[in-house]
Amino acid sequence: MDDAASPKPIKPTIIIFSFSFSVINKNFYCISIIIRLKLKENIVFFVKVTTKNLSLCKENLIMNMTDIQCFIKVTELMSFTKAAEALYTSQQAVSLHIKHLESTYKVQLFERKPSLKLTPSGQMLLEAARDIIDRENQLLNQFITMQDEFVGEITIGLPPNRSTAFVCEFTPHFSSEYPNMTIHLVEKTSPDLSAAVKNNEIDLALPLVSKYEYFDSDLCEIVPLETEDLYLIISDGLLRKYFSDQYPACKTAFMEGVSVTDFSHVPMFLHPASSRLHEAIVSKLVQNGTPPFMRIKTSLTSSLVSLCAEGYGVFFSTPMLLKHLYDTQPKCFESLHVFPVMEFQGTRKTLLLYHKNKYLSKPLSSSIHIIQQIYKEHKCVMDRIQAER
Numbered sequence: 001m002d003d004a005a006s007p008k009p010i011k012p013t014i015i016i017f018s019f020s021f022s023v024i025n026k027n028f029y030c031i032s033i034i035i036r037l038k039l040k041e042n043i044v045f046f047v048k049v050t051t052k053n054l055s056l057c058k059e060n061l062i063m064n065m066t067d068i069q070c071f072i073k074v075t076e077l078m079s080f081t082k083a084a085e086a087l088y089t090s091q092q093a094v095s096l097h098i099k100h101l102e103s104t105y106k107v108q109l110f111e112r113k114p115s116l117k118l119t120p121s122g123q124m125l126l127e128a129a130r131d132i133i134d135r136e137n138q139l140l141n142q143f144i145t146m147q148d149e150f151v152g153e154i155t156i157g158l159p160p161n162r163s164t165a166f167v168c169e170f171t172p173h174f175s176s177e178y179p180n181m182t183i184h185l186v187e188k189t190s191p192d193l194s195a196a197v198k199n200n201e202i203d204l205a206l207p208l209v210s211k212y213e214y215f216d217s218d219l220c221e222i223v224p225l226e227t228e229d230l231y232l233i234i235s236d237g238l239l240r241k242y243f244s245d246q247y248p249a250c251k252t253a254f255m256e257g258v259s260v261t262d263f264s265h266v267p268m269f270l271h272p273a274s275s276r277l278h279e280a281i282v283s284k285l286v287q288n289g290t291p292p293f294m295r296i297k298t299s300l301t302s303s304l305v306s307l308c309a310e311g312y313g314v315f316f317s318t319p320m321l322l323k324h325l326y327d328t329q330p331k332c333f334e335s336l337h338v339f340p341v342m343e344f345q346g347t348r349k350t351l352l353l354y355h356k357n358k359y360l361s362k363p364l365s366s367s368i369h370i371i372q373q374i375y376k377e378h379k380c381v382m383d384r385i386q387a388e389r
Contacts, residue, residue, distance in 0.1 A: 065136075068129045070097035071109070075126050078116050101125065150363050153182040157193045157205040160274060161299045165324035166206070169374045170367075178363050194220065197353045203364055205353040206371070223352035223368070225375040228318055230277070230344035231382075232258060234266070236335050237311040242266050257342040264290035267313035271299045277344070281316060284343060305332045316341065319378035326385060338385055350375065 073083040074094065084091040102109055109122035118126065154174075158166055163185045171183060188196060190207035197205045198219050206225070242265060243250045264285050270292065272279040285292045295313040296304060305325050308315055309332040317325065317338075326333055352371060358364070 064097070064100065067097040067101045067104075068132060070094050071101055071125065072129055072133065074098065074110075074116075075118060075122070080116075150178045150361075151180045152363075153184050154363055154367055155184040155186060155202040155204075156367070157186045157188050157196055157202040157207075159190055159193070159206075159208045160187045162206070162208075162320065163187055165320045168324055168328070169320075169377075170370060173370045173374070174363075174367060177366055181363060194353060197355055200355060200358070203354065203358065204367060204371070206350055207353060208348055208350050210348055219356055220353045221356055221358075223372070225350040225352050225372065226319070226378055227346045228348045228350060229346060230341040231317050231319075231322055232260070232263060232314055232339050232341050233305075233308055233317055233322075234263070234314040234337050234339070235309055235311045236337060238266060238314065239337060241311075251337060254337070254339040256340075257345075258339045259342055260284055260344075261288045261290060263314060264288065264292055266293075267295040268292045269296045269298065269304045269308070269313050269315040270294045271297050273297075274299045277316070277318075277348070280344070305329050305336075308332070309335050319381055320375075323378055323381040326381060330388075333385065334389075338382065340382075 070083060070087060070093075073086055074080060077083050077086065080091050080094050080098075084094045087094065098109060105121070105125070107121035107125075108119050109125060111117040111119055156166075156170075167183065167185060174181075174183060186196070186202055190209055193202070193205040193207045196202045208228070239250065240247045242263075246253070260281055261284070270278045270282060272282045282292060296307075298304065304313075304315055306329070307313065322338065352368065354360075354364075354368075360368075
């Protein structure tokens with residue numbers, strides 16, 4: 001073999017990703033290490049090394065990926081010289097890598113005479129080395145896929161009854177940028193959403209709070225999205241029936257704002273058991289001595305738009321829901337009127353929460369931007385309705 005000095009050997013950067021240790025008996029224990037080796041600027045390998053022999057657990061335990069590459073190349077070509085040429089290194093360097101493996105595992109890998117041949121130990125190592133290379137290639141492909149295609153899941157928490165409107169607004173924007181990612185929506189009450197963010201159960205939360213409620217800013221980033229108004233939706237037929245002495249002038253007057261108490265005698269679609277807002281409306285009417293007639297109790301307001309248009313009752317809507325209903329059922333709004341409810345103007349606000357220690361990946365950062373943009377559009381929904389009539 002060539003005794004000339006070898007060029008400066010590659011010194012891989014090693015980072016231990018995980019380490020496990022278990023005792024088998026007094027003479028044996030198992031060590032499993034996953035290491036990340038950076039050989040050159042853009043060449044990274046992940047290796048899992050396991051040993052159960054106490055005598056092997058010395059400073060040279062960690063398998064060097066360059067050792068493995070040299071070993072495999074020698075087995076392919078059955079020549080140290082040809083392997084060195086294929087790897088653009090010296091014969092002595094290849095020899096040193098093989099010796100390092102033999103020293104690490106206390107075995108002989110090759111029979112040198114009369115010709116180069118793998119020993120049984122060498123054959124065992126070759127099978128393991130091929131598994132390592134295959135697994136490393138799988139990891140690289142997975143990492144490339146994740147970086148280029150952004151696979152995985154983003155979890156967003158909302159109060160009950162908000163998911164349908166939100167997902168119809170959010171999905172087209174997000175999925176056009178990240179077509180291989182899953183959007184997971186979780187419905188929780190606003191206090192539970194805050195706890196879920198702190199416990200890292202969800203990525204983003206959109207709690208709805210009163211103007212007197214505050215969240216702990218020590219753990220959560222808090223981004224105000226909108227101060228929420230409330231609108232009453234009523235058909236032209238019901239308006240003519242219940243406000244006959246003021247019709248049609250009331251249509252213009254009510255655009256300046258109405259009180260829920262003025263409509264206490266009109267059938268309503270409400271579900272106070274599942275909505276703090278509906279509960280507040282009912283409470284307001286009861287305090288006024290005019291408890292409402294709830295024709296239908298349901299939280300699925302979107303399914304009642306057509307019934308409202310036919311004159312079976314009125315319902316109340318937030319800007320997000322109003323925009324969703326108008327976008328999806330514009331024909332129904334040809335016979336509907338939308339009036340702001342004065343008692344509930346700006347009484348609640350929607351926030352965007354995420355944990356301060358949360359790593360903001362590109363999809364997560366994009367989600368925050370998309371959410372901010374779609375909430376800005378809610379403010380314009382009344383102008384749209386009036387302009388398009």
